[in-house]
Amino acid sequence: MAGVNGWIFLRNSKGRVVRINLNNDEKKGNLEGSKLKGNISSLFGQLEELIYLRIACNVSVSGPIPESLGDLVKLKRLYLNGNSLGGAIPNPNIW
Secondary structure (H helix, E strand, C coil), rough: CCCCCEEEEEEECCEEEEECCCCHHHHHHCCCCCCCCCCCCCCHHHHCCCCEECCCCCEEEEEEECHHEEEECCCCCEECCCCCCEEECCCCHHH
């Protein structure tokens, strides 16, 4: 695991990001005091090797769930709970 600017992520042997944890569960010590705000960027859909994405417990994260997340065919785990998001999870059949 590595971290940059409060992001916790894991890269595979080719240097591709495969896991991102932006959880704000202070009880478990993950990103304690995280101040994430705004929408989830559609750029997450460009992380083709991503298998795990957790953006949870950040009540200031709002807006629609990006359609581009439906392009992540390798994604096995998606956690978006505890946010102020709206809309459906795109292409849930791939997981």
